[in-house]
Amino acid sequence: MQLLRDGRLTALSVARIDDEAEAAQRLVSLADFDGAPGTAVLVEPDSDTSVASPMLLDQERIYIDFPVFTDGRGYSHARTLRLLHGYAGELVAFGDVRRDQVEFMLRVGIDAFAVADDVDADALVQALDELSHTVGHRFYAGAVAPAEARP
DSSP: OEEEETTEEEEOOEEETTOOSOOSEEEEETTTOOOOTTEEEEEOTTOOOSSOOHHHHTOSEEEEEEOSTTOOHHHHHHHIIIIITOOOSEEEEEESOOGGGHHHHHHTTOOEEEEOTTSOHHHHHHHHHHHHHHTSSOSSTTSSOOGGGOO
């Protein structure tokens, strides 16, 4: 698996907690996350992000699960974490991430993409490059100020 961030690919060693594959970090569901060393949060489609604990918001990186292309609940979770809770860390799209979704994922505040080994990573890099030329910036990039910053 690779991490696509800012147009660059780097190695990523993560796996779901119940996956037998070796990984440097285990992804734990939001409901089960306790901050244990070697774990990271995976916000699954049925997670409740309407209330976010300080421990969650203190994480440097949160993974948003997109189990299948047709499940868009991850978009809502990302937007809720950014706009409702003011999460400033990195949001990573995880799961069935495809080129066609990149633009929309950026719009809701996703910063990076966990690219599975069976996905054409170069196509995702190209999509980000094309968006940077047509848009010139990230869609999210402060488009809506947090509630406490509004007049």
